[in-house]
Amino acid sequence: MANKISIIKGNCLELMKTLDDESIDLIVTDPPYNLSKDYGNGTDSLTKDEYLDFSYNWLKEAKRLLKPTGTLYVFMGVRYISYIYSILDCDLSLVFNSWITWAYTQGIGKTKGFSPRHDDILMFTKSDEFTFNLDDIRIPQKYYRSVNNMRGANPGNVWEFSHIHYCQTSRQNHPTQKPEALFERMILASSNSGDMVLDPFCGSGTSMRVCQQTNRNGIGMEINPDYIKQINNRLALPFNGFDSIDERMTRIPNDLKDENIRKEYVNNHINWFLKNHPEAKNKFLQSVAEKYSPTLITKHILDN
Numbered sequence: 001m002a003n004k005i006s007i008i009k010g011n012c013l014e015l016m017k018t019l020d021d022e023s024i025d026l027i028v029t030d031p032p033y034n035l036s037k038d039y040g041n042g043t044d045s046l047t048k049d050e051y052l053d054f055s056y057n058w059l060k061e062a063k064r065l066l067k068p069t070g071t072l073y074v075f076m077g078v079r080y081i082s083y084i085y086s087i088l089d090c091d092l093s094l095v096f097n098s099w100i101t102w103a104y105t106q107g108i109g110k111t112k113g114f115s116p117r118h119d120d121i122l123m124f125t126k127s128d129e130f131t132f133n134l135d136d137i138r139i140p141q142k143y144y145r146s147v148n149n150m151r152g153a154n155p156g157n158v159w160e161f162s163h164i165h166y167c168q169t170s171r172q173n174h175p176t177q178k179p180e181a182l183f184e185r186m187i188l189a190s191s192n193s194g195d196m197v198l199d200p201f202c203g204s205g206t207s208m209r210v211c212q213q214t215n216r217n218g219i220g221m222e223i224n225p226d227y228i229k230q231i232n233n234r235l236a237l238p239f240n241g242f243d244s245i246d247e248r249m250t251r252i253p254n255d256l257k258d259e260n261i262r263k264e265y266v267n268n269h270i271n272w273f274l275k276n277h278p279e280a281k282n283k284f285l286q287s288v289a290e291k292y293s294p295t296l297i298t299k300h301i302l303d304n
């Protein structure tokens, strides 16, 4: 059966209250960081106390909505992340799993202090029993070794992705659009096909686009009606692969000396690591040709 994506306009503090207890498998969201970004509604310019109240209130609802096996990922900037961590850990007694750093090379420059070059993502679960599909998010190994798991390595907790630049065709008219590959990794890891995923702060719809293309059901909430229109337009676009990829996905391991193993690996690589990234296939085949031999790029490989 086809998956269903519902985009709902309004204040998530109210909208979340209308959903049933323990009805959501995964909450993955990027709330306002309270850094005075212009989302057309003043929601990013609260006093510190207002922001902490607001954060506690939506996170408490998030906990109520999660199934006992559910997971929550929250993006946050450095200014408030320690407070958000404390709400999740101390006030709501959720189970800490990972602190992920999204590292990027470009951003605003500071003249006094160090220019920020990362945002972070907190991953908490509701209990010790939770979904984690490591095989769906592995990255290619650097070396072929018979002891290495050639299905790939764990991507670790530092994720490097560029911002979506204004010249990219997938760029939306939203000030803090995130790369789809960030959401792809969290959604594939922490939910299964047919699961229900909620994003209470949907923005330009990145999370919902990923749900749509990975066969998850999604509920996206957004307070700004202009963004709602954008999301619906984005969801209607044809899919040609996600708008970003972990650069490590196109590398081929060193030391794949046995020709048969190499051939099998190349085909598997395309199905495993480049499944949602057809645009990266040529770059991968180029790295195969450079590292091994151009003859490896046979019709057989290109056809698979």
Ligand SMILES: C[S@@+](CC[C@H](N)C(=O)[O-])C[C@H]1O[C@@H](n2cnc3c(N)ncnc32)[C@H](O)[C@@H]1O
Pocket: 010, 011, 012, 013, 030, 031, 032, 033, 039, 041, 043, 174, 176, 177, 178, 179, 200, 201, 202, 203, 204, 205, 206, 207, 221, 222, 223, 224, 227
């Ligand atoms: C950081 S942005 C999300 C960006 C998104 N991840 C993307 O890739 O486009 C946060 C969004 O939350 C929305 N927002 C702020 N307060 C809200 C609320 N109370 N309920 C629903 N949406 C809200 C803002 O309008 C903004 O679009």
